[in-house]
Amino acid sequence: MKFIDEIDIKGKKVLFRFDFNVPLDDNSNIADDTRIRSVLPTINYALDENAKIIIISHLGRPKGEVVKRLSLAPVTKRLSRLLGKEVQMAADCIGDGVKGMISEMEQGDVLLLENLRFHPGETSNSDVFARELAGYADVYIDDAFGNAHRSHASNVGITRFVKECGAGFLMKKELNYFSKALEKPTRPLVAIVGGSKVSGKCEAIEHLIRKVDKMVIGGGMAFTFLKAWGHEVGKSLVEDDLLDTAREIIKTAKKLGVKFYLPVDCVIAEGMDAEAETKIVPIQEINPHWIGLDIGPATITLFSETLSNAKTIIWNGPMGVFEKDAFSRGTTALARSVASSYALTIVGGGDTDVAIHRAGESDNISYISTGGGAFLELMEGKELPAVAALEECGKAEV
Ligand code: AMP
DSSP: OOBGGGSOOTTOEEEEEOOOOOOBOTTSOBSOOHHHHTTHHHHHHHHHTTOEEEEEOOOSOOTTSOOGGGOSHHHHHHHHHHHTSOOEEOSSSSSHHHHHHHHTOOTTOEEEOOOGGGSHHHHTTOHHHHHHHHTTOSEEEEOOGGGTTSOOTTTTGGGGTOSEEEEOHHHHHHHHHHIIIIISOOSSEEEEEOSSOHHHHHHHHHHHTTTOSEEEEOSTTHHHHHHHTTOOOTTSOOOGGGHHHHHHHHHHHHHHTOEEEOOSEEEEESSSSTTSOEEEEEGGGOOTTOEEEEEOHHHHHHHHHHHHTOSEEEEESOSSOTTSGGGOHHHHHHHHHHHHSSSEEEEESHHHHHHHHHTTOGGGSSEEOSOHHHHHHHHTTOOOHHHHHHHHTTTSOO
């Protein structure tokens, strides 16, 4: 796969696929522009090369129809401000109007096309749609890591029809950090996996267990492992159909000599609401009618000690229901422990990202991934369809 700095884009028309799927508030204002900021190095490089910059992206899930509130107009404004230059916007992403605007572009101009997902051809990976997009430019650059686990027209189909293609600097950074963490890690390598259910992450855990020196499990999914290990976990989140899977994972860890850590105490509550009574109890003393909603202080100490000699840490998923103050302490404390370690620290997933920011530790993490789903698929050992397509690109007939 080629990267943007290995391709001659000087003065050329370059089509960029970015992931500008930014969170919007109720008034369609951008609540967090990290995804826009994260591709500025790629755009600035293209500006330095005097390219004509045509940008495509999706926003939200309009399901193939025009949904006004999911227009990329607020992104155009923010991008203009961040670049300190005017960014033009096209009212659609295909059609004669777009072609006309592109034909009038001068070198160094930036044009953002309207939301790709206003057309059903984007998510159905339509050849016709992909071919039309491909026709806009001399070079195609994919820098949408957050969408790289999808097989859509603008990131997979398109690569069969473009003359030349490659990846941008964000994609390069994401793939490099991930490879440093899992393919060529400095050891000991510790994985921390949390979040709600085992079912969402068992493939990732099964893959990671073969790579890591220590595996730390927290969050709701820990209770399935604890139950599989013979503990009474009350009304905590448990997936009974995965008890055997959990046992197998623990067995595999033992066989491979991987240290496997589960919570030793937890914060339990009678219910999820803010007024519900809470208690901190050892795992052996969970009341049969109560729910485990966060890791307890002894677990925070145990998990933090586990990280103390780590050289590489990869983390995905909160340790408890961190959205509620009463159950957020474990996740915040772990964020601080990860941030204060001397290891290379790589964090992925929307909730974990939010938790790190809330703890005020975002500057102390080596790398926070911009893609939740794509990050999880890499943790599962899968090849990302967009990356595979970029590798194949150039081999096919245009
Ligand atoms: P995931 O998308 O799988 O990473 O899960 C994130 C969600 O897991 C968050 O919304 C948390 O509130 C939830 N979560 C974490 N710990 C627990 C728990 N002990 N019980 C129920 N949900 C939890």
